[in-house]
Amino acid sequence: YHYGQGHPMKPHRVRMTHNLVVNYGLYRKMEMFRPRLISPTAMTRFHSDDYINFLKTITPDNMQDYVRQLQRFNVGEDCPVFDGLFEFCQLYTSGSIGGSARLNEGRADVVINWAGGLHHAKKAEASGFCYVNDCVLAILELLKCHQRVLYIDIDIHHGDGVEEAFYTTNRVMTVSFHKFGEYFPGSKLPRPFYQLIMESDIQILKQQDLLSINLVLVVVIYFDVFQNNTTLHITFV
Numbered sequence: 001y002h003y004g005q006g007h008p009m010k011p012h013r014v015r016m017t018h019n020l021v022v023n024y025g026l027y028r029k030m031e032m033f034r035p036r037l038i039s040p041t042a043m044t045r046f047h048s049d050d051y052i053n054f055l056k057t058i059t060p061d062n063m064q065d066y067v068r069q070l071q072r073f074n075v076g077e078d079c080p081v082f083d084g085l086f087e088f089c090q091l092y093t094s095g096s097i098g099g100s101a102r103l104n105e106g107r108a109d110v111v112i113n114w115a116g117g118l119h120h121a122k123k124a125e126a127s128g129f130c131y132v133n134d135c136v137l138a139i140l141e142l143l144k145c146h147q148r149v150l151y152i153d154i155d156i157h158h159g160d161g162v163e164e165a166f167y168t169t170n171r172v173m174t175v176s177f178h179k180f181g182e183y184f185p186g187s188k189l190p191r192p193f194y195q196l197i198m199e200s201d202i203q204i205l206k207q208q209d210l211l212s213i214n215l216v217l218v219v220v221i222y223f224d225v226f227q228n229n230t231t232l233h234i235t236f237v
Contacts, residue, residue, distance in 0.1 A: 001088045004080050009129040011088065014115045021114075031108070035098020037090055042097065046136045046165060048124040055086050055131060079126035089132040092116050096134035100141035119159040120185060127161060128184060136165045139172055147171065153178070158187040 001011045021027050043052050054069050063070065063081045070076055082088075092115035099111030119135045120128030135151065139162070142149050151166075151174045153159035158178040166172035180187075 001082065001084050003082055003129070007080065007129075011115070017114045033098070033102070035094045035101075038094045038097055040086075040090075043089075043093065043132055043137065045140050046123060046133060047121075051124040052132075055089060058085065059083070074125045074127060075131075079129060079131060085131065092118065093132050093134040093137055096138035097141050100138040104142065104145040117155065119153060119155065120157070120161045122161055122164065128157065130161065133161050133165065135159070135162045139166070143171060148173070151175065157184055160185050160187055 003009045003011070021030075040052050040056055051073055054066070054073055054075075058066055058069070058075065058081050060081055060083060070081075075081060092113065095113035096116040099108075099113050099116075102108040102111055113134070116134045116138070118130035118133060121130035121133035121136075135153075139149050139151060148170075149172045151159070151162055151172060153162065153174065153176040156179050159174065159176045163174045163176065166174060178187075
């Protein structure tokens, strides 16, 4: 699968990762399995029917007939249409859901999906090279057997799609370690936080090289403010 010439997202890296695991012999310490390919209906546990139907239908050959839908679903430059797009989404999402199912069944303690982690996709919108949010769907699978799930995201970008999906439930807590500020997806601190740490205070911490103190403040205050909610941000400013 190929996003296009010059695009920074390169699915080929998944094959490279797999080859490294095999050539270093790490696979001998693992159990490799091929999960069942999920249906489009399974994707609509989170995503809208219209959006999934669009991903199933759109191709490089017919995209000129879907100009309005391309705009509506934010498919274009960052999230291009390419050959095999929907199959690509099915494969990486099946790995994450299948891994969660194995955890639920007690057949594994740790599962890894090299191709997963497309955490920016929204309910009815592609975003940040992500089309189907396998993280959200994997968490929904885990919630079938577990009362609560803690989601930890260590990508350099804020895991905004996962946070948005579970923002109103107390069954999922999202923790995102990411670069902060003028950086995709441009997430800002929520209003209650600004009431506690003003921008001037952050600048003082920067000037005095007290970033570690700032980080502690972020952690402590977020737990205090959102102790009955679902979101913890740990941001580096």
